[in-house]
Amino acid sequence: MGQTADYATKGDPMDRHGWIDERLAKVPLFANLDKKHLKQISSLATQIDVAAGKELTREGAHGSEFIIVLEGEAEVKVDGKVVATRGPGEYFGEIALIANRPRTATVTATTPMKVEVIGRREFQTLLSENPGIATELLEATADRLAENEET
Amino acid sequence: MTPHGSINERLAGVPLFAALDRKHLQQLASLVTEVDVAAGRELIHEGEVGHEFFIVVDGEAEVRIGDRVVARRGPGEYFGEIALLSNRPRTATVTALTAMRLQVISRREFQTMLYENPAIATELLAIAADRVADSEAVH
Numbered sequence: 001m002g003q004t005a006d007y008a009t010k011g012d013p014m015d016r017h018g019w020i021d022e023r024l025a026k027v028p029l030f031a032n033l034d035k036k037h038l039k040q041i042s043s044l045a046t047q048i049d050v051a052a053g054k055e056l057t058r059e060g061a062h063g064s065e066f067i068i069v070l071e072g073e074a075e076v077k078v079d080g081k082v083v084a085t086r087g088p089g090e091y092f093g094e095i096a097l098i099a100n101r102p103r104t105a106t107v108t109a110t111t112p113m114k115v116e117v118i119g120r121r122e123f124q125t126l127l128s129e130n131p132g133i134a135t136e137l138l139e140a141t142a143d144r145l146a147e148n149e150e151t
Numbered sequence: 152m153t154p155h156g157s158i159n160e161r162l163a164g165v166p167l168f169a170a171l172d173r174k175h176l177q178q179l180a181s182l183v184t185e186v187d188v189a190a191g192r193e194l195i196h197e198g199e200v201g202h203e204f205f206i207v208v209d210g211e212a213e214v215r216i217g218d219r220v221v222a223r224r225g226p227g228e229y230f231g232e233i234a235l236l237s238n239r240p241r242t243a244t245v246t247a248l249t250a251m252r253l254q255v256i257s258r259r260e261f262q263t264m265l266y267e268n269p270a271i272a273t274e275l276l277a278i279a280a281d282r283v284a285d286s287e288a289v290h
Contacts, residue, residue, distance in 0.1 A: 078287055095287075098280035104287040127276075131269030138265075138272050141279040142236035148286035149216060149233075149242040 021045065023070050024116060027089050032132045040129070044122040050113040056093075059106045063096030066123045072113030077106045085110070094137060097123050158183055161208055161254070165227050170270040178267060182260035188251050194230075197244040201234030204261045210251030215244045223248075232275060235261050 021042035024030060030041060045068070050056065056074060057063060068091045076084040076092065086092050086107065096103050097120055118126065127134045158180040162168050168176065185208065188194065194212060195201060206229045214222040214230065221243065224230050234241050235258055256264060265272045 095280045095283050098277055099284045101281065101284040104284050127273060131272060134269060134272045134276055135265060138276040138279060139236050141276060141283055142233045143239065145279055145283050145286060146233050146237040146239040146242050148283065 045116040045118050050109045054109045056107045057103045060102050063103045064120050066118045067093045068116040070114040072111040074107050074109050183254045190249050192247045194245045195241045198240045201241045204231045204256045206254040208252040210249040212245050
């Protein structure tokens, strides 16, 4: 995809307000949002490229970001053991932000990745203005809890 | 055991509903059924399909996973939300330790409650995330 096409769909690249990041719009977590809120999320998120091997969150460390995967894959390790992977459309990092506790896992890029990063304050804004996202995260969190507590 | 006041007044004292105004408490009260149960009564059973969310008005219950007591629930506390939110079987067995009065909200009314009161969803999310962090903490 060339620069020209990018500009045509995104407008001024310095001003992320007013355009919708189409790749964020395709993330299932945001599936029920209207245009206004998709624009808002597009303006709150920062897209970054990550090299394979880069550590994105570290177990036990303070966490300040919520991360959405657009491209590539990461592995999730708890106590040195791989417990999950995250690929396009999936997300991680929300537990430390919501619970105000240290990171529960170490997440490392296993391929080059493109991710969207949302900081703590913007994440709070996102939740308070989009009850649908809070409900969606609540269901996902409850599901994870049920799985963790299974005997 | 007959607590004083109305269902609304009792709901107003539950921390989970602290952010609700009178109008929303009134709506919530219409979704709730109050029941009295005897000591020893099993309220939810680990592994079974769950249909209700419970709020404790009076008395105390114990929460067991397998043979292990993992928590207790007393006045103002609640249980049963995980099975409703995750559509998975009950994660624990909860048994009344004393005579209890409970407020019961069934699955459909629970969805209505969350939909009409985003503040409750946010509060439940904070608590669920905290429990996930607990369950994933390295022992």
